[in-house]
């Protein structure tokens with residue numbers, strides 16, 4: 001029985017991770033669940049999975065749940081950011097699913113690594129912001145970073161039994177999002193609802209906006225660079241609207257291995273949790289007769305500048321990816337609150353990156369400070 005912790009258990013990845021646990025009750029056991037403020041869903045999860053520890057970051061959500069859980073004895077309920085971070089190091093847990101949102105995922109992930117837990121990494125911002133620090137610490141502690149992101153999970157599967165030195169290229173597939181083929185002019189007045197209707201994947205709001213701007217693909221490029229220790233020139237984004245090929249690896253002999261499956265996040269989550277074992281999965285089998293054609297095209301990085309900014313930030317290195325990510329988090333939040341338009345997301349990122357000097361070889365403290373500085377610059381831009 002593998003004991004797991006799910007940080008961000010009420011979000012899209014968290015609930016799907018619990019689905020995987022539900023399908024394999026003899027293999028996986030949830031010891032810890034932690035969420036930000038969704039006390040109602042957390043309560044249901046406590047009732048069903050009976051974890052040893054449950055944490056809510058938000059104080060008022062915690063108070064609400066505590067009053068309802070009065071007679072509950074099996075699960076210890078804790079509150080606050082510090083408890084959330086501490087939960088990552090919970091005794092007896094073997095693997096931590098990091099499915100919390102954004103930069104806030106960094107500290108708990110490092111805490112889990114320091115405690116020797118394997119990581120089922122769904123919080124890509126952790127590697128974007130602090131890839132060098134995270135990968136180095138994981139190597140020192142002998143901790144495995146198992147990717148949950150479908151593309152990186154695909155690379156991971158394609159690379160089983162292969163010498164990483166024989167990688168020529170990582171071919172990172174992208175659906176292209178809901179606005180593939182559109183011009184900047186078409187995108188001037190798109191609504192939040194249009195942005196949130198993704199053609200192939202059903203995901204949380206932040207990542208769905210990131211998919212529409214191609215910032216998500218940009219974050220994934222940086223994530224792939226750190227996970228597989230390749231150069232940026234070796235990562236090529238390929239738009240593949242059907243989202244059947246989840247990514248491919250080209251080797252030095254020009255042979256390409258691809259991973260294909262239905263668009264269901266439970267598959268990469270499960271592989272990360274049961275690795276190296278493969279097990280039956282709730283993911284639907286692919287029906288080749290229903291796939292008329294699989295197409296591949298070049299990304300339009302002049303319209304969807306998220307990808308261009310990410311390569312720039314990644315190649316510049318130092319605090320640049322951290323600033324890129326912080327500016328994007330602020331801009332997406334402002335867009336979802338109706339404060340700025342869709343294309344303004346790019347302006348906020350570009351302007352924030354141009355105003356903030358890059359610091360090379362940052363330590364964790366520098367990254368935390370630079371993240372805050374970038375947020376205040378971006379905040380001032382979305383308030384205008």
Ligand code: MG
Nearest residue numbers: 149150151220
């Ligand atoms: Mg992805």
